[in-house]
Amino acid sequence: MPLDDLQKKIYSKDTDLTGREHEESQFDPLVSTESDAGSFAKEKAWQKKSDELSPYKVKSLRTVIWAVLGMIVLGVAVVAIYRYQKGAYSxxxxxxxxxxxxxxxxxxxxxxxxxxxxxxxxxxxxxxxxxxxxxxxxxxxxxxxxxxxxxxxxxxxxxxxxxxxxxxxxxxxxxxxxxxxxxxxxxxxxxxxxxxxxxxxxxxxxxxxKTSPLSLELDIPYQVASGDKVDYVVDYRNDSARTFNGVRLTIKYPQGFEFDEADPEPTSDENVWELGTLEPGSGGRISVTGSLTGMMNDSQVLAVSLGSAESGSYVEYNNQERITKIVSSPLTIGQQVAKGKKIVGVGERLPYMITYKNVGEVGLRNAIVTVEIDSKVIDYTKIRLKKGYFDGEKKMITWKAADYPDLANLKPGQEGKIEFELDVLPFVTVDSDKDRNFTIKTLAKIDSPDIPTPINANKIISSNQLSLKLKTKVIFEVRGYYQDTQIPNSGPLPPRVGQETTYTLHWKVSNLFNKIAGARVVAYLPTGARWTGAFKPEDGQVSFNERTNQVVWEIGDLKNGVGAIRDPKELVFQVGVTPQINQVKTAVEILKPSIFTGTDTFAGQPISIQLRSKTSMLDEDIATDDKFRVVP
CATH class of the missing domain: 2.60.40.740 (Immunoglobulin-like)
Structure with missing residues (x-):
């Protein structure tokens, strides 16, 4: 039968399934129950046989079980050891x-x-x-x-x-x-x-x-009228058993303070004192004078610091502050020198003007004006007064109503003025190192018995202090010689055309009153003159520029008293000149103008002194009296 026909027959809806012939099978639904029971018995027999393990399987199973148990024990041990070690330190x-x-x-x-x-x-x-x-x-x-x-x-x-x-x-x-x-x-x-x-x-x-090894005590006025003179006194002491090196004291002045002077002098900036070594139990005192201005009821603070810089960095061991109160006075007074001058020189005449005024609301009777003069450089024999009285012992000038009638009754708002003159000595002697930084201080005061004295306070007397500084006196000289004992010269005298003649020049500097910083002397040699290179002292800071012919002598700092209590500074050097035909019958130029410069550290002013040029006509050397003109 072809396959197509067979498929149609099997799957046809009219097919009779019962008539199909086939072998019996346990899977056939038409098979009897007896057949099913026999099959079930066979299956149970098979299952029973399969549950039995072989010796090889048993051994393998045991190996696995022991391996698992070993891993569990090892893990527990590791955890236990870890926890033990962790618990050993915290x-x-x-x-x-x-x-x-x-x-x-x-x-x-x-x-x-x-x-x-x-x-x-x-x-x-x-x-x-x-x-x-x-x-x-x-x-x-x-x-x-x-x-x-x-x-x-x-x-x-x-x-x-x-x-x-x-x-x-x-x-x-x-x-x-x-x-x-x-x-x-x-x-x-x-x-x-x-x-x-x-x-x-x-x-x-x-x-x-609780306490400091370095002690400080301050003595300052409790109250002052604006513009009054003030004195600050600072005492310091090493109360410890230790030696302090590099001790430094610093004062921070009130905002309205104007520094006048201090004893001892500050090391720098008018407010720093380098005290050096302070042994156990040792100490000292610093006094500062100035004037204090401010608005009424202002509290002006003075701060003092004491410490040591011996270890390379500054360590503060003590600091103190004090307050001075600015109070008002019904009388005001002021003073000034003509043109507001603050720096003066020897031999100068100083015209002073004192002004006063009643700024109160009531009249003040019997006012008295005084001026105290404190200076070593004033010629007290030449004080010029239009009115008033000078007390030579007290060095005080006094004016009363007998001199100026308006002082008998100063009405509110009324003011007046007084004039006088002081002369600075033309010559000021310097006998020691202390003769330096001279000042001219004048303290003007005005008072009236009508000004009340507050309870537990000082009477408010208006005052004004003026301090002038004396600038230093520098003596600068230039001298020339043919006959010189320090550097011998050569060449014809009088100088001759075409032949070189050498001369020795001397720069000499004296400084009397104040320290000078950055002192130097500069000059030029004339074109055609020759710098021989000979100079003394040989360690002097001297330079010569051949292209410009400039000679520079760097002196540096000059102490006070140079030329008085100390030897003057001097540089000796030699110059050669060869006259030319056009210079016959004239004095040949040896050195152009010499200029000295520096800074007066006390007066705070620059110094400049220029001297004229030098020629072969040398007044200081008699050997050149009639032998200074060039000959053919």
Whole structure:
């Protein structure tokens, strides 16, 4: 039967399935139940046989079970060991503290304790303590403490055993201003057990200073009228057992203060004194004078600082402040020299004008005006007064109503003026190093019995101080010689055309009153003149520029008294000139004008002095009297 026909017969809807012949099978739905029961019995017999394991499989299974159990045991052991080791050390079980006094006097030995405790199962190894502190604390070496530098020290502790405690002490002294707070820092460093990493614990303690090793006492006026003279007195002292080097005292003046003078003189800037070494128990005094101006009821603050710079950086050990109150006065007074001059020279005449005024609301009777003069350089024999009286012993000029009638009753708003003249001495002697920085001070005052005196206060008397500075006197000379003992000369005399004649020149400088900074002398040689290179002193700072013919002598700083109590500064040098035919019968030029320059450090003024040129006609050398003109 073809396949197509067979497929149609099998899948036809009219096909009789019952008539198909086939073998019996357990899968045939028409098979009896007996056949099913026999098949089930056979299946159970097969299953029962398959549950039995072979010896090889049993052995493999046991191996796997033991491997799993081993891994579990190993994991538990690793976890247990890890937890044990982790529990052997904890930073929280290491404690470190610094203890000691927190309020101390300066310059007294103070003891501090560093306490530590290790509550771990492992040792702490390579243990050390690092101390850090400011310059105001100085620890003592010993008991394991070793100074590393000015601000750091180390204490080696070695090893700290498990569950153990210990402590170490160090001693030091504080040097700081009273009320200052000094911080001490301590750091415990260690290796936990055999671990290479470094752990640390930091602690800090603040210590307040009750007293200072260097004491200060200030004496200043409690109140003044605006423009009045004020005197500040500062006493300092080393109250400790330690020697201080590089001691410095600095004053910060009130805003309205005008500096006049100080004793001793400031080292710099009118307010800094380098005091050097201050031994135990030693001290000194600084007095400052000036004038103070300000608005009524102003509080003017004076601040003084005392410290040491011996360690390279300045450490302040004491500071003090005081206040002066500006109060009003019904009378005002002022003074000035013509044109507001503040720097004067020897031999000058100084015209003064005093002005006064009643700025109050009521009249003031019987006013008296005085001027006190304080100076070593005034010619008191030549004081010129139109009116008034000069007391030579007190060096005071007084004017009353007998001289100026308006002083009998000064009405509100009324003002007046008084004139007089002072002469500066034409010659001021310098006998010692103290004869320097001369001033001319005049203190003008006006008072009336109608001005009340407040309770528990000084009477308010209006005053005004004026201070003039005397500029230094410089004597600059240039001299020339043919016959000279220091540098011998050669060549024809009188000078001859075509032949070189040498001359020796002397620059000499004297400085009397004040220090001069940056002193120098400059001149030019005439074109055609020759710089021989010979000069004395041989170590003098001298230079010659061949292209410009400029000669420069760098003197530097000149002290006062040079030429009086000290030898004058002098430079000797030689110049050669060869006259030409056009110079016959004339004096040949040797040196062009010489110029001295510098700065008067006290007067704060530049100095410049120019001298005329030098020729072969040398008045100071008799050998050239009639032999200075050029001959053929």
């Amino acid at each position: 930073e929280e079980r290491v404690t470190f503290e610094i203890s000691g006094p927190i309020s101390v006097p300066s310059n007294q030995p103070m003891r501090y304790t560093l306490s530590y405790h290790n509550d771990n199962r492992v040792s702490l190894k390579n243990v050390s303590v690092s101390l850090n502190y400011p310059d105001s604390f100085q620890p003592e070496e010993g008991n394991g403490l070793k100074k590393e530098n000015q601000a750091n020290s180390t204490i080696e502790l070695g090893e700290i055993a498990p569950y153990s405690s210990g402590s170490v002490e160090f001693v030091g002294q504080f040097y700081a201003p009273a009320e200052a707070i000094v911080y001490l820092n301590a750091k415990l460093r260690y290796n936990p057990g055999n671990v290479q990493s470094l752990a640390n614990i930091e602690r800090q303690v603040g210590v307040q200073i």
